[in-house]
Amino acid sequence: MCLAIPAEVVEVIEGEIAVVDFGDAKKRVSLALVDGVEKGDFVLVHAGFAIEKVDAEEALKTRQLFEELERLNEAN
Amino acid sequence: MKLIEEYRNPAVMKELAEKVKELGVRSTLMEVCGTHTMAISRFGLRSFLPPEVDLVSGPGCPVCVTADRDIDRAIALSAIGDVTLATFGDMVRVPGSRSSLQEASASGANVKVVYSPLEALEMAKSDRERKIVFLGIGFETTAPAVAATIIEAKRENINNFFVLSLHKLVPPALRALAELPDFHVDGFILPGHVSTIIGSKAYEFLASEYGIPGVIAGFEPTDVMRAIYMLLRMQKEEAEIAIEYTRAVKPNGNRKAIETMHEVFEPCDAEWRGLFRLAGSGLLLRENYKEFDAGEWEVDVPPPLEKKGCRCGDVLCGRIKPMECGLFGKTCTPETPVGPCMVSSEGTCASYYLYCDE
Ligand code: SF4
Numbered sequence: 251m252c253l254a255i256p257a258e259v260v261e262v263i264e265g266e267i268a269v270v271d272f273g274d275a276k277k278r279v280s281l282a283l284v285d286g287v288e289k290g291d292f293v294l295v296h297a298g299f300a301i302e303k304v305d306a307e308e309a310l311k312t313r314q315l316f317e318e319l320e321r322l323n324e325a326n
Numbered sequence: 327m328k329l330i331e332e333y334r335n336p337a338v339m340k341e342l343a344e345k346v347k348e349l350g351v352r353s354t355l356m357e358v359c360g361t362h363t364m365a366i367s368r369f370g371l372r373s374f375l376p377p378e379v380d381l382v383s384g385p386g387c388p389v390c391v392t393a394d395r396d397i398d399r400a401i402a403l404s405a406i407g408d409v410t411l412a413t414f415g416d417m418v419r420v421p422g423s424r425s426s427l428q429e430a431s432a433s434g435a436n437v438k439v440v441y442s443p444l445e446a447l448e449m450a451k452s453d454r455e456r457k458i459v460f461l462g463i464g465f466e467t468t469a470p471a472v473a474a475t476i477i478e479a480k481r482e483n484i485n486n487f488f489v490l491s492l493h494k495l496v497p498p499a500l501r502a503l504a505e506l507p508d509f510h511v512d513g514f515i516l517p518g519h520v521s522t523i524i525g526s527k528a529y530e531f532l533a534s535e536y537g538i539p540g541v542i543a544g545f546e547p548t549d550v551m552r553a554i555y556m557l558l559r560m561q562k563e564e565a566e567i568a569i570e571y572t573r574a575v576k577p578n579g580n581r582k583a584i585e586t587m588h589e590v591f592e593p594c595d596a597e598w599r600g601l602f603r604l605a606g607s608g609l610l611l612r613e614n615y616k617e618f619d620a621g622e623w624e625v626d627v628p629p630p631l632e633k634k635g636c637r638c639g640d641v642l643c644g645r646i647k648p649m650e651c652g653l654f655g656k657t658c659t660p661e662t663p664v665g666p667c668m669v670s671s672e673g674t675c676a677s678y679y680l681y682c683d684e
Contacts, residue, residue, distance in 0.1 A: 251468070252468070253519070282477075283470050297468055298443070299444075299470070301467065301583060302580050304573055
């Protein structure tokens, strides 16, 4: 339940909303919990909110596991 | 994706396993977070550990620690005619005393699964006649998102959006565990994403007051192995709180998220399955946001019924392993779950069952 998935910010809209790319899907997320997010940043996304900025390369490394866990969650 | 291999590299795992073995420390470590429980089973991490190192699970699955009484309350709310109860997918199959939200919905209650509390707010905006109650469940990872949604509802003056806050805080539960007379854990593998919000400093008391070390770990196999190695070394040397998951966690956490959570919520007592009522371990809406609080609505909730034979409470405190429950794999399976630990994909019983651990 506390899964947070890394995603790349592809667009920032009016400061508070961003479009992020999870690799296989794009989603709108709220930026209400993190300051100073810019296009090209990587963020951890949880329940529709960015909860922290993360290092880009490091973020990609962990994404696959989370995707797997998500799929299991959905299958359940 | 090639980069992932670094975290799953068998050579790195072997090397870490060797180092763990060389230390020769007898140890019982608790992984607090349900996602870790799942990852440990999924990757068969126990097979890399020497017999003297044991892993037990803790109270780290928000769905599993929710008390039957609170689930019963949510079900009662969902039965009110003009109410739609919105919550995360993990929650709907969890049995309360008499049924789950899913069963309640099959018999006419209005239950909707959402991915984000913002979706519940959108539902309220698009149908102003219905009352949308968001069942707020989760630890510090989730509570700031719900808080931000409530702030948004207030800003936009949405008066048909409500929250039943069953959020729980991790540090008070760890303190309660450390205080238990029969608690014999030598170190904590601390949750990754709860810690993204609260930071490592929130756990300092474990080392300084109870002499129990803790390492905040990421979710890849080598992350968890490295955390185990760090904990065993601390057990030999000095108890500390350290961060292995440095790519997502800072000592002070995310200030803005913490402030958002505190703006809307204040700590309150909360009931945990297996740990009873813990002071200051839940979150209640503050006076300034009371108009969004569904927790105070008058509803008839029949007294909770006990689930005969289910030992989720003992599983969640690390007292027993799932196989020690008489129902495990017999009457209780993921298809016919008796307790929440068998329902949630992060539940300890489900993790053991699915991956045939040990
Ligand atoms: S195996 Fe089933 S009945 Fe036993 S503790 Fe786990 S969830 Fe409860």
